[in-house]
Amino acid sequence: MDAEDLYQRRIADRFDAFDQDGNGYISREDFTTAASRLLEAFETPFRSEKGQALAVGAEAFWQGLAGIADVDGDQRVTRAEFVHGAVKRLRDNPERFAEIARPFVCAVLTVADRDGDGRAEVAELERALRVLGVEPHTAALTAESLDVDRGGSVDKEEAVMAFARYFVTKET
Numbered sequence: 001m002d003a004e005d006l007y008q009r010r011i012a013d014r015f016d017a018f019d020q021d022g023n024g025y026i027s028r029e030d031f032t033t034a035a036s037r038l039l040e041a042f043e044t045p046f047r048s049e050k051g052q053a054l055a056v057g058a059e060a061f062w063q064g065l066a067g068i069a070d071v072d073g074d075q076r077v078t079r080a081e082f083v084h085g086a087v088k089r090l091r092d093n094p095e096r097f098a099e100i101a102r103p104f105v106c107a108v109l110t111v112a113d114r115d116g117d118g119r120a121e122v123a124e125l126e127r128a129l130r131v132l133g134v135e136p137h138t139a140a141l142t143a144e145s146l147d148v149d150r151g152g153s154v155d156k157e158e159a160v161m162a163f164a165r166y167f168v169t170k171e172t
């Protein structure tokens, strides 16, 4: 398997992360599902400031992804649309991906920021990732690696860029 195949496979795996309800395509429901799972797990009311920020971020993320990848405009991003549309247009451009993901990722970090100091606690972020379907081992590694200064918490902008790189950068 060459580098190109590996890259395509990696992106195909990312598709599964987006398809939160596992019905084989990405749609607005996957983003609202992710948001409600998270709010429920963190006992955060939908109508709270954090809840609203997450809902707005989820919608913006969906709109951004659909704008890039929903080629036929049926409000569903199929695996093929994701791999060909999103991959081609975002390739090696994590900044562009970060732009559309930023409000959602920041809102997730805010939900995981229990003490309200503007940074998400590592253990809470790990829990949030698990709620979003990330495997426990990967969730732990990811949360820890984002705690750059080992201070026990994670900066939002660092998380946004790490998330974007994870999804679109060719090299690991």
Ligand code: CA
Residues within 6 Å of the ligand: 018, 019, 020, 021, 022, 023, 024, 025, 026, 027, 030
């Ligand atoms: Ca889905």
Ligand code: CA
Residues within 6 Å of the ligand: 069, 070, 071, 072, 073, 074, 075, 076, 077, 078, 081
């Ligand atoms: Ca479509």
